[in-house]
Amino acid sequence: MHTDNAHPYLRAASAGIRHHTRALTRPGTEPATPADRPHLDVLHAHLTAVHQLLDHLAETTRPRHPAAGRHLAATHTRLWQAAAELHDAFHLLPTTTADDAEARACHPERLPEGPPVLTICQRHLAAGHSIRRKTTPTDHRPHTTTCTR
Structure with missing residues (x-):
């Protein structure tokens, strides 16, 4: 049952991303600046929040609708893969401090260099624990679709 006010926070988050x-x-404005670490950190936070939501939806849907639950679980895994790639991109961007291998390395035991709001490594580690508890390495194989459209 769909109503205009169903899931208002998700609708607002989607609208925010479309606006961004x-x-x-x-068109007609100055060229967009390339992604920077704070931008990717915020985007990673969004992806991991959706990742947690899909995890919950898959778990609650699977008992009553197994096929739909399996698709939601697959979506959960694919979103994890997207978050992992985003995390990797974060570490390939230049830092605001020294631009060496140590500064680019992932250190989940401490905050990444920069402001304390950047918590991408801890967030990524927590999401990684969730995905490892519920999937196998085989689940992470490249996705193929059976859709003929």
Whole structure:
């Protein structure tokens, strides 16, 4: 049953992302700046929040609707893969401090260099624990679809 006010926070988050995307690609404005570490940190936070939501939905849907639950679980895994790639991209971007291998390394035991709001490594580690408890390495194989559209 769908109503206009169903899931207002998700609708607001989606609208925020659409607005941000339009602002980055608006014609006639100066070229968008490339992604930086704070930008990827916030985007990673969004992906991991959706990852947690999909995990919950898969678990609660699977008993009553097994096929749909399996698809939600697959979505959960694919979103983890996207978050992992985003985390890797974060560490390939230049830092605001020394630009050496130590500064680029992932240190989940401490905050990444920069402001304390950047917690991508801890967040990624927590999401990684969740995915490892519920999946196997075989689940992480490249996705193929059976959709013919």
